[in-house]
Amino acid sequence: MKKHAVIIGSGFGGLGSACLLAKAGYRVTVLEKNEQPGGRASVFSERGYTFDMGPSWYLMPDIFEHFFQLMGEKVEDHLVLKKLEPSYRIFYKDEDRTIDIFSDLEKDIPTFEMLEPGSGARLREYLKRAAYQYDVAKKRFLFKNYDSILDFLNWETAIEGSRLSVFSNMDSYVRKFFKTPAVQKIMQYTLVFLGSSPYNTPALYNIMSHIDFSMGVFYPQGGIYELVKALVRIAEKHGAVVRTHADVARILVEKGTAIGVELVGGERIEADIVISNADMAFTDLQLLPEESRVKDERYWKSRTLSPSAFIMYLGIDGRVPELTHHNLIFSKDWKKNFSEIFDNPQWPDDPSLYICAPSITDPNVAPDGKENLFVLVPIAPNLSDADEQLELYGEKILQMLETTLRIPNLRERIEYKKFFSVKDFKQRYNSFGGSALGFAHTLTQTAIFRPNNVNPNVRNLYYAGAGTNPGIGMPICLISAELAYKRIVGDKSSGPLTSLQR
Numbered sequence: 120m121k122k123h124a125v126i127i128g129s130g131f132g133g134l135g136s137a138c139l140l141a142k143a144g145y146r147v148t149v150l151e152k153n154e155q156p157g158g159r160a161s162v163f164s165e166r167g168y169t170f171d172m173g174p175s176w177y178l179m180p181d182i183f184e185h186f187f188q189l190m191g192e193k194v195e196d197h198l199v200l201k202k203l204e205p206s207y208r209i210f211y212k213d214e215d216r217t218i219d220i221f222s223d224l225e226k227d228i229p230t231f232e233m234l235e236p237g238s239g240a241r242l243r244e245y246l247k248r249a250a251y252q253y254d255v256a257k258k259r260f261l262f263k264n265y266d267s268i269l270d271f272l273n274w275e276t277a278i279e280g281s282r283l284s285v286f287s288n289m290d291s292y293v294r295k296f297f298k299t300p301a302v303q304k305i306m307q308y309t310l311v312f313l314g315s316s317p318y319n320t321p322a323l324y325n326i327m328s329h330i331d332f333s334m335g336v337f338y339p340q341g342g343i344y345e346l347v348k349a350l351v352r353i354a355e356k357h358g359a360v361v362r363t364h365a366d367v368a369r370i371l372v373e374k375g376t377a378i379g380v381e382l383v384g385g386e387r388i389e390a391d392i393v394i395s396n397a398d399m400a401f402t403d404l405q406l407l408p409e410e411s412r413v414k415d416e417r418y419w420k421s422r423t424l425s426p427s428a429f430i431m432y433l434g435i436d437g438r439v440p441e442l443t444h445h446n447l448i449f450s451k452d453w454k455k456n457f458s459e460i461f462d463n464p465q466w467p468d469d470p471s472l473y474i475c476a477p478s479i480t481d482p483n484v485a486p487d488g489k490e491n492l493f494v495l496v497p498i499a500p501n502l503s504d505a506d507e508q509l510e511l512y513g514e515k516i517l518q519m520l521e522t523t524l525r526i527p528n529l530r531e532r533i534e535y536k537k538f539f540s541v542k543d544f545k546q547r548y549n550s551f552g553g554s555a556l557g558f559a560h561t562l563t564q565t566a567i568f569r570p571n572n573v574n575p576n577v578r579n580l581y582y583a584g585a586g587t588n589p590g591i592g593m594p595i596c597l598i599s600a601e602l603a604y605k606r607i608v609g610d611k612s613s614g615p616l617t618s619l620q621r
């Protein structure tokens with residue numbers, strides 16, 4: 120008899136776990152409350168536009184390749200990946216300039232020199248260190264399960280850590296290399312991928328610049344959802360069953376052991392192993408009986424949450440040649456903007472924002488001659504977002520786009536508009552506090568300090584996804600699946616797996 124693994128949620132952590140366990144010989148059932156698998160990487164189509172609802176940057180191709188290889192697959196058999204050129208465009212508010220970053224030093228160093236004379240050589244040095252640290256992270260940290268503080272703060276780590284000054288914050292680390300705010304912002308913006316601020320994130324995460332500048336930014340033709348479809352296809356090929364409209368009401372615990380789940384509506388599903396890919400705090404507070412919880416509500420409320428997001432999905436009549444695929448607008452007062460998100464929650468007055476225009480690369484996602492725009496403004500979690508507030512803020516952001524991007528008639532050309540914000544993250548994904556990404560990557564929420572992927576009070580209950588290690592992002596959540604798998608089979612290695620046990 121095969122052991123039955125029940126997985127709550129079909130985000131990257133859930134689907135990744137399903138793939139690995141099914142290939143390793145488990146009977147696997149994935150239970151997803153929504154109408155489609157993919158979690159935050161959901162998709163919807165309306166009036167000829169197809170909108171990826173969440174992630175849009177395909178980063179860390181090496182991690183996807185590793186995962187597919189572990190499954191006996193090749194990325195190119197599932198996805199048509201295009202390297203974006205430029206990787207992204209930056210608009211500085213009230214300044215008559217835009218710059219393009221190509222993830223190609225031959226092109227990027229002259230841009231840095233133009234922004235800050237002398238910074239080209241420092242960029243090279245910065246990236247050399249980041250590349251080294253990325254390599255160390257992959258070999259020793261990212262693929263490692265943590266059981267005690269000693270796993271993290273062993274001598275080797277401490278020596279390595281202080282030599283690389285990875286425990287100072289990103290803001291001071293970046294300032295050691297670059298003096299101009301315009302350049303500092305380029306080196307720090309990548310922290311938004313981690314739902315973090317440069318003022319509270321350890322410099323450890325400067326590896327993001329290696330990912331950004333040296334590895335490049337990719338796009339799977341058809342959209343990010345193609346990646347979700349590939350994972351579902353692979354999981355199903357190995358026998359996993361992915362059920363949608365399957366809302367788990369509680370995890371069944373008997374004598375300290377997880378024995379299955381109960382769905383809303385009363386259906387009970389027995390399991391030898393339960394993995395929750397749903398939000399960690401939600402799982403703890405809503406799906407478990409009190410005595411089985413890892414922590415109490417006070418603890419979860421005291422965590423630093425990543426930002427939520429104010430998102431507009433826009434269908435635009437006509438093309439928008441001012442944009443490239445990924446576009447960033449940086450706020451003038453960087454510190455104030457981060458403070459409005461993390462310290463002093465309020466609707467940002469002069470926000471940084473992100474605009475994705477996938478139709479520039481992909482004719483499949485918009486009708487002919489039209490543009491598909493995804494506009495995202497990071498905002499504080501738990502912010503109140505009544506519909507009237509969304510309309511007002513949307514108008515403010517659209518005006519800002521017209522001015523900064525110099526598209527005077529953008530608003531007149533909108534033929535489709537949909538908002539997604541704090542309450543939607545809560546409702547659609549059961550996200551604690553309506554955070555878009557989960558727990559921020561502060562030092563005290565990294566590695567051993569991040570919620571662990573095994574429940575200490577309930578045997579056979581594990582976790583995968585952004586809430587546990589290593590953390591936020593599609594490729595990172597696939598690593599979380601590998602970590603859950605390692606836990607289950609008792610593999611204590613610290614690097615990527617080369618094969619699965621049957």
Ligand SMILES: Cc1cc2nc3c(=O)[nH]c(=O)nc-3n(C[C@H](O)[C@H](O)[C@H](O)COP(=O)(O)OP(=O)(O)OC[C@H]3O[C@@H](n4cnc5c(N)ncnc54)[C@H](O)[C@@H]3O)c2cc1C
Pocket residue numbers: 127128129130131132133150151152153156157158159160172173174175176177178365366367368396397398428495547548549555556583584585586590591592593594596
């Ligand atoms: C707007 C946005 C932009 C992003 N951009 C990028 C990007 O460009 N690149 C990148 O790599 N990452 C990006 N990310 C981050 C990335 O999308 C996430 O870190 C990752 O997808 C999270 O995966 P997960 O495994 O944690 O599961 P989630 O995606 O959180 O999925 C969890 C699933 O569990 C389900 N669930 C919850 N409760 C229950 C229940 N009771 N019963 C059944 N099912 C339940 C939910 O419906 C959901 O489908 C972005 C995220 C957002 C929101």
